[in-house]
Amino acid sequence: MATHAGLGRPREFDLDVAARDAMNVFWDHGYEGTSLPDLIEGTGLSRGSLYKAFGDKKKLLLAALDLYMAEGLRATADLLSQPGTVKEAIRASLLRYARLSSGEAGRRGCLVVAIAVEMAAHDPALAERAAQMFRRIQQLYAGAIVRGQANGEIAEGDEQAMARFLVCQIQGMRVLGKTGGLEADMVALVDSAMLMLERN
């Protein structure tokens, strides 16, 4: 039960674990495609416990989304801060997305993309959440690009525009990967994108 601050019977399940279980259900079936029984089966919790803990289905999605985004951002931030050249670090992080956009992982796709595509047009709060995710990834890459420009690895230019370009390429790979392509094809896309950072 981990942390327990208050009075009364402590929660017998971990909120993060429950949110993660729900995340996997939403990931595989989308929001509309996920029913309450699906979530009950996925989390192992009862209807009552789920609603008491998260409020409603959409709040549960938000919790799942926050978890997903935090982990994705951490993974990219970690790879971008690896020792070695900045270009190698950027390439490594893009190759991670290439792997995530290939085969079975590619077919599963990205939860943020799925929710953005399904819900953003009708739910401003979710649209803002997705936009926030895209902005934050962009900031991570922009920071790396600035470091690369400082030591002469990366061509001069608007680092935000360059980072935005990489984010666009990543989301494109996520979409193309939904039909289950080969990792080699995705790696080729990464190589193309990396050319943008090269000195001329």
Added chain:
Amino acid sequence: MATHAGLGRPREFDLDVAARDAMNVFWDHGYEGTSLPDLIEGTGLSRGSLYKAFGDKKKLLLAALDLYMAEGLRATADLLSQPGTVKEAIRASLLRYARLSSGEAGRRGCLVVAIAVEMAAHDPALAERAAQMFRRIQQLYAGAIVRGQANGEIAEGDEQAMARFLVCQIQGMRVLGKTGGLEADMVALVDSAMLMLERN
């Protein structure tokens, strides 16, 4: 009633018009998010007429998808075959996607992307349909790139890889556009992508 080949009472509605109406409904609400009453309201047809004409909900989606893809391919093919330099034609077609990925149109998104993201993982037939669309767009760009390379406008290189890169960029813009960005930002992405074709 346009064309009418057979015996008996002719159909009183146009199959293409009905498919197009259904297309708009699926476009706005996805597949799971679209109910039969939604389709009835959107097409103005009765339950019986819809099922008699298209079979079932998924076949109707396929008809709508085919219509959408045919129009999209035609629009891109037209722009790519405009007089002028090949690079200008490619840029013009990419700018069309930039426009379609901005503001209200961007928020609405792309039906192929929406269906690919929502359904591809669980429906091989729809996955293949989406993959086919991506391949065909790639072929259009590959053809233009070959022409550009022949007259020295475009740098040498694997035209399929370069075309695939453009397709990836397009799908990325479609995703980013779901949160409703500025057209200027999308145009900047087009400019970045165009650099890939420049002579070095």
Added chain:
DNA sequence: TTTTTAAGGAACCGATTGGTTCCTAAATGG
């Protein structure tokens, strides 16, 4: 006229939807 096909409304199917409200049992702190 007869045959064939479609229109389109109606009614119905069993199942499920998201959501809410109870209840009793149980576990904690005061």
Added chain:
DNA sequence: CCATTTAGGAACCAATCGGTTCCTTAAAAA
């Protein structure tokens, strides 16, 4: 002991789901 909080099952809600079948009316070809 007592107040508080949660667990988790149960029951229920009105609404809707995708899908099917039936019917009468109607239009066109044979």
